[in-house]
Amino acid sequence: MKLLVLGGTRFLGRHFVEAAIQAGHDVTVFARGVTPSPWTSSQLTHLVGDRDPRKGQGLAVLEGGSWDAAIDLSGYVPRCVEASAKLLETNVGQYTFISSMSVYADASRPDLDEATPVAVLADPETEDIMAHYGALKASCEGAVRAAFGERALIIRPGLIVGPHDATDRFGYWVARFLLPERLGDRPQEAVVFAPPSRPVQFIDARDLASWMLDATVERLDGTFNASSPPRMWTMGMLVDVLIAHAREAGKPVVPRWIDEAKLVEHAITPWTELPLWIPATDVESGGFMEFSSAQAVAQGLHVRPLSQTVADTAAWLAVRDQANAWKNVLSADKERALLAAA
Numbered sequence: 001m002k003l004l005v006l007g008g009t010r011f012l013g014r015h016f017v018e019a020a021i022q023a024g025h026d027v028t029v030f031a032r033g034v035t036p037s038p039w040t041s042s043q044l045t046h047l048v049g050d051r052d053p054r055k056g057q058g059l060a061v062l063e064g065g066s067w068d069a070a071i072d073l074s075g076y077v078p079r080c081v082e083a084s085a086k087l088l089e090t091n092v093g094q095y096t097f098i099s100s101m102s103v104y105a106d107a108s109r110p111d112l113d114e115a116t117p118v119a120v121l122a123d124p125e126t127e128d129i130m131a132h133y134g135a136l137k138a139s140c141e142g143a144v145r146a147a148f149g150e151r152a153l154i155i156r157p158g159l160i161v162g163p164h165d166a167t168d169r170f171g172y173w174v175a176r177f178l179l180p181e182r183l184g185d186r187p188q189e190a191v192v193f194a195p196p197s198r199p200v201q202f203i204d205a206r207d208l209a210s211w212m213l214d215a216t217v218e219r220l221d222g223t224f225n226a227s228s229p230p231r232m233w234t235m236g237m238l239v240d241v242l243i244a245h246a247r248e249a250g251k252p253v254v255p256r257w258i259d260e261a262k263l264v265e266h267a268i269t270p271w272t273e274l275p276l277w278i279p280a281t282d283v284e285s286g287g288f289m290e291f292s293s294a295q296a297v298a299q300g301l302h303v304r305p306l307s308q309t310v311a312d313t314a315a316w317l318a319v320r321d322q323a324n325a326w327k328n329v330l331s332a333d334k335e336r337a338l339l340a341a342a
Contacts, residue, residue, distance in 0.1 A: 001217055002026045004067040004092065006051065006084060007074030009035040011164045012098070012157075015209035016071065017044065023213065030062060031074075051080045059087055069094040069216045077127045078139040085147035096153040096216050097144045101225055101291050102134035103156060108283055110290035111230060114156070114223045141223075150221050155212060158227030158291055159202040159276075162309055163316035169275040170202060171317055172329045177242035177253045178314045182322065184332045186253075191335050191342075193277040194257040196236025200276050201289040203227045204309045211301045220299060228303045230290040235276065241306050245314065258342045266338055272328045 003020055007013045008029045017039065020027050027044040029037065037046060049061045051074055062084075070092045075081040085095060101107075103118040119135035126132055144152045161170035172183075180186040208226055215224075239255050246253050260279050270277045278285050293301065 001069065002067045003028065003216070004062070004065070004070040004088070005029045006070060006072045007031060008071075009037050011166065012160055012205045012209060013073040014038065014164055015162075015205045016073070016212055019206075019209050019213050025213075028065070028067065051075070051084065052077070053080070053083045059084055062087060064091075066091045067093070069096060069219075071096045071098075071212065071216060072144070073098050075140050075144075076129050076133075076136060078124075078136060078143050079127070081140040082143035082147075085144050089147045094151045094153060094216065094219055094221075095144055095148045096155065096212060097141060098212075099137045099141050099154055099156045100134065101156050101158045101227065101288075103138040103141065104134070106284070107288045108286045110287040111292045112225075112287055113292040114225055114295060151219075153215060153221055154223040155208075155215075155296075156223065156225045157203055157208055158225070158289075158293075160205050160208060161202045161313065162205040163312050165205065165313070166325075168326055168329055169271070171313055172275045172326070173238065173242060174310055174313045175317050175326075177239075177246040178249055178251060178310075179317055180251060180253055182317065183326060183329075186332055187336055187339060188252055188254060189256040189339055190253050191274070191330065191338050192235065192239055192255040192257050193263060193274055194259050196234060196239065196257060198235045199231045199289050200233050200235050200238055201227050201230060201291065204304055207302055207304055211296065211299075214300060222295075224296040224299065224301075225291050225293045226296045226301060227291060227293045229293055229297060232303070233306060238276075238306065241310050245307070245310055249314075256339060256342065258338060262338070262342055266334070266341065268330065268334070268338070269328075273330045273334070275329065 003025050005017055008017045009031055017027055021043055030047045032050055033048040047061045050056050050058050053059055070088050104112055105117050105119040118138035121135045121139055141154050175182045176190050268274055270279050278288055
């Protein structure tokens with residue numbers, strides 16, 4: 001199968017391209033050329049351009065090409081996604097767009113499915129991704145559907161984790177228990193947000209990539225939330241796995257469960273300083289870690305054991321370049337202050 005990948009050299013795209021190459025597909029990667037490609041020209045075709053048609057040669061290198069499917073991993077601005085969808089409408093069989101569970105207008109309750117209303121941009125001209133990420137992704141979905149109709153596959157992942165994830169949102173917890181030295185001079189006790197029963201939800205990038213490839217090859221259409229089933233894991237379960245691996249690695253790290261009122265008192269930033277933590281007071285995000293993924297699971301989405309994701313993430317973190325790492329996570333000084341006050 002001839003596949004065109006828009007993006008694909010960093011995280012999820014990297015895993016997708018690797019899976020496609022191993023499956024014997026003919027892969028073309030379109031990217032800006034900023035991130036070095038991990039593949040040689042003998043493994044795939046590299047095309048250099050820009051998603052934004054206003055920059056440089058834009059999408060010009062794609063003109064006249066023909067592919068069985070396009071996989072859009074780097075679409076965030078509706079204007080740019082519309083440009084690629086319109087250009088490829090007649091010379092691509094199917095368009096797979098990677099969206100986000102952040103598209104939903106109201107995430108205050110659990111078990112939201114794909115029929116839940118999505119956010120709408122108050123200003124259709126805005127391109128402020130940080131301020132309007134979810135609504136922009138929803139608008140991008142609309143651009144893809146307008147061009148491809150029933151040939152469009154929309155995938156809405158939750159938090160994506162695993163090797164090559166540079167966001168530190170999952171990697172922080174793996175490093176804190178298994179590789180604490182990578183985070184500086186840390187105490188033996190690790191601050192963890194209470195209660196242990198709080199649900200956490202994410203998907204290993206390799207599981208997502210494998211399912212994306214299968215769904216694209218099968219020409220699946222429609223819209224799918226893609227993550228672990230809701231309440232499959234809790235923070236307590238994740239910490240238990242981390243402790244087990246830490247003991248095997250000879251790391252004497254133990255959790256210190258701290259009530260979120262104390263975290264708020266010490267001005268700990270949810271989600272960034274303590275990844276995965278969404279305070280109960282954030283009512284609008286009350287269901288954010290409990291989305292329904294039943295439709296994707298019914299279509300073959302597989303979730304590997306949590307222990308495997310932790311082990312593989314640790315192996316990658318052990319050799320990752322530390323430059324620009326851990327910029328926003330809880331500092332050692334703040335952690336010690338919290339432990340002393342709790």
